[in-house]
Amino acid sequence: MTLSTHVLDTATGEPVAGIPVRLQRQHDSGFVEIAAGSTNGDGRLSDWVPEELWHSGTYRLVFDTAGRSGFFPEITVLFFVAEPSRHHHVPLLLSPYGYTPYRWS
Numbered sequence: 001m002t003l004s005t006h007v008l009d010t011a012t013g014e015p016v017a018g019i020p021v022r023l024q025r026q027h028d029s030g031f032v033e034i035a036a037g038s039t040n041g042d043g044r045l046s047d048w049v050p051e052e053l054w055h056s057g058t059y060r061l062v063f064d065t066a067g068r069s070g071f072f073p074e075i076t077v078l079f080f081v082a083e084p085s086r087h088h089h090v091p092l093l094l095s096p097y098g099y100t101p102y103r104w105s
Helices: none
Strands: 003-009 020-027 030-038 057-064 074-081 092-095 098-101
Touching: 003 057, 074 092, 074 098
Parallel strands: 003 092
Antiparallel strands: 020 030, 020 057, 057 074, 092 098
């Protein structure tokens, strides 16, 4: 496993299904998309990043929350991977007027 994510709605206490998520990796010319998917019925997205594209570097997760939050139609989480051999889980807590990403093991 390389990277997984999970979206939870803190207002309802429920996972958020159907959130489109894109993963982009920084290159000299800017960010390039390397994977895309949507959260499942449990609000999770895993096994979606090809291992051959997962290296040390700067990445960004782009969550399309337009259908879920009118105030934050898109949420971008920028992070750095120093140890690509370790699994990275980057969940998102979503509320109507705020959000919190964090790193989990």
